[in-house]
Amino acid sequence: MTRRALDALLAGALLLLSAASLGALVSPAGSADPGSAAEDAVLRAAYRRPAGPPPTPADNPTTAEKAQLGRRLFFDPSLSASGTMSCATCHEPARGFTDGRKLARGNDGRDLRRRAPTLWNLAWAPFLFWDGRAEGLEAQAEAPIEAHEEMGQPLDALVGRMGADAGWRATFATAFPGEAQPVTRENLVRALASWERTLVSPRTRFDAWVEGDGSALTAQERRGLSLFHGTAGCANCHEGWAFTDYAFYDIGLPARPSASPDLGRGPVLGLERADHAFKTPSLREAMRRAPYMHDGSLPDLDAVLDHYAHGIEPRPDLPPELPRKLTLDAAQRAELIAFLATLTSPPDAPLPEMAMPPAATPVAVAALAPVARARVSQRNRQFAPLRAALSSGGVLEIVNDDNTAHNIRIDSPELRLNSGIQDPGQTVSWRMTKPGRFVAFCGIHPRMRLEVTVAAP
Ligand code: HEC
Ligand code: HEC
Known part of the structure; x- marks a missing residue:
């Protein structure tokens, strides 16, 4: 057999393999009928909330004092060069920690390249930013303060000023007891990351349904959940209780015409095949977060469904997780949107209490024989x-x-x-x-x- 014939045969075998396993992906609820008690059980297991955030990194255990300091820093405009912009300017709690703008606007009044993402449920995220270029919340937090276009504040100058202020010195000393010089850039970043780790999205009606209250969802919302998890394939990526797998996909959004298009994950990994891939966002509190996507290009959930149904740019390397040729009639669209709304807390709901993550404890695992x-x-x-x-x-x-x-x-x-x-x-x-x-x-x-x-x- 020639090499080419062999390759063709192998490719054929692979295709068969992927078609077979993709069936499983697109209908993860298996053979359970939509709306049946068997499907209820599958869904309740798939979307149960964890008790709280995962353990922290060993070198930055969360304490209430540290998270409080982080919270104060987050809302303090003196972190920016202009003295008018805090983290919360672009990550407003009432808007699901986004800013309602297509593209975030920086300290110098100019648009940034991307939209401000939500900060809910990042304690579980291995990589931060739409393109995943920062590993861990500590690594992420330095970036916006110093970034010229964002807050435009050299961290060393900021830390110098705070260190000269008795009030800040006392607050840092409470958060980092036993340190002779607690006001450092490392500690500032640790405090911000600690506060961000406590941001676990609030319980909603959907969680009551997951925990067994069958009347917590209307029949329409319940049908929307079946669609989301089943035929519409949304759960291939918006997976589990936080509705994200924290992975990176090209979902076929049209690239904006630009001399330097935003290629997302590709350049970070040095992999062309990951061009146009961005991080799957959590869908918790999504109703508060329009407009949508890394470029803010979709104004509302109707536009999001239009995109998944018939707006996908047919680039050659779209991932197999992304359903193609999705058809949704008017009733199904209404069901999906009604379901998505159940993941958002009521407009007047207060912010939930800080969710304190446990410290990392080394677990003793038996050594494997090499x-x-x-x-x-x-x-x-x-x-x-x-x-x-x-x-x-x-x-x-x-x-x-x-x-x-x-x-x-x-x-x-x-x-x-x-x-x-x-x-x-x-x-x-x-x-x-x-x-x-x-x-x-x-x-x-x-x-x-x-x-x-x-x-x-
Ligand atoms: C000028 C608006 C603006 C300000 C101010 C700002 N951010 Fe952001 N933030 C953004 C944008 C835009 C992104 C997405 C950037 C990207 O992905 O390249 C982002 C991303 C993030 C992320 C990553 C989220 C994710 O899903 O991966 C975190 C965490 C974050 N910001 C925290 C902060 C903190 C903490 C501060 C204050 C120290 C801050 N931001 C200040 C606009 C802002
Ligand atoms: C292949 C994985 C995948 C599938 C399948 C998928 N999504 Fe997404 N979704 C993403 C990614 C990745 C983004 C962010 C894309 C970007 O900004 O470039 C996103 C963004 C969104 C957003 C915007 C959230 C925000 O904060 O901007 C919504 C809403 C959404 N998806 C809903 C859905 C629904 C409803 C379905 C099913 C019809 C679905 N998704 C199917 C991966 C997926």
Whole structure:
């Protein structure tokens, strides 16, 4: 058989494979009939809220004092060069922590490149910004203060001024007890991140339904949920109780004509195939957050549904998670929108209490015996197993038995590895010689995490 014939055959086999598994993706509720008690049970399990935010990073445990300081900083206009702009200018609590503008407007009065995203439920987000260029909330927080177009304030100058102020010194000292010089840029960023971690979107009627109150949703809203989770395919990406998988997709929004179009995740990963991909936003509190999308291009939810139904720009590398040829009649559109509204708290609802995340506690896990070759699956966007231990020079073999492309990376100071795009059917094999403990993740679906330990020779 020629190479080309073999390739064609393989491609055919892959296509079959993806068609079969995509069926499962598009209808995750399985065979349960829409509206049936069996479907209720599937949905209630899929959307149950966690008890609270996940544990914090070990080097920045949340305390009430630190979160309070972060809250104060967040609302304080003295953080900006002009003295008129706080974080809350662009992230207004009453607007779901956005600003109601198509594009955010910076300290110098000019439009920024992107819309202000919501800050709800970021404690779970592995990467921040629409393009995921910051890892963790601490890394993110420095950016807007210093960014010339945003708040335009050199952090060192800001910290210098605060350090000279007895009031700020006392507040920082309460938040960071035992430190001789608590007013530092690191602590300022830690406090902001701590407050942001407590922002867990409020409970709504939908949560009451999930917890068993069948009368909490109307029949129309309940049908909207079936559509959202089933045939409309929204839950392929807006997954779980926060309605996001924190992953990056090109959903086919038309690129704005520009000399330097916003390519999103692609340039961050150095992968053309991830061009036009942006982070899936949480849909909690979405009714307060119009206009929508990273570029604010869609004014309301009707326009969002128009986009998913017939506005998708047919770029060649749209992800398999994105349903094509979605048809929704007028009744179904109304059902979907009615359902989405149940994820938003009433207009006059107060902000929920800060949700305090637990400190990271090292969990004792039994060490794995190192092996010469470990094989890892990625089905359903999950590594399995979640840990691999290799002997020195052992081979880590990561198989893409999923129906979507991945990009496996290790990004630690001692070891940087990058698979590039790994299409379904492809296997990445890495010979691991550097001893240590590493985390492999997918650049496109970064909640996928694999712990890899490599033994010393
Ligand atoms: C001038 C408006 C503006 C101000 C002021 C501002 N932001 Fe933002 N913020 C934005 C925009 C726009 C983005 C998206 C930028 C991007 O994705 O490239 C963003 C993104 C973020 C994100 C990432 C959210 C996500 O979903 O990944 C966080 C967190 C955040 N801002 C927190 C803050 C904090 C804390 C402050 C104050 C120190 C602040 N912002 C000040 C406009 C602003
Ligand atoms: C392939 C993954 C995927 C699917 C499927 C999907 N979305 Fe999205 N959704 C996204 C991403 C990514 C964005 C942000 C895109 C951007 O700004 O470029 C988004 C944005 C949105 C927004 C705007 C939120 C905001 O804060 O701007 C809404 C509302 C929304 N989607 C609803 C839906 C509905 C309803 C469906 C089903 C009809 C759906 N989505 C299907 C990935 C998806």
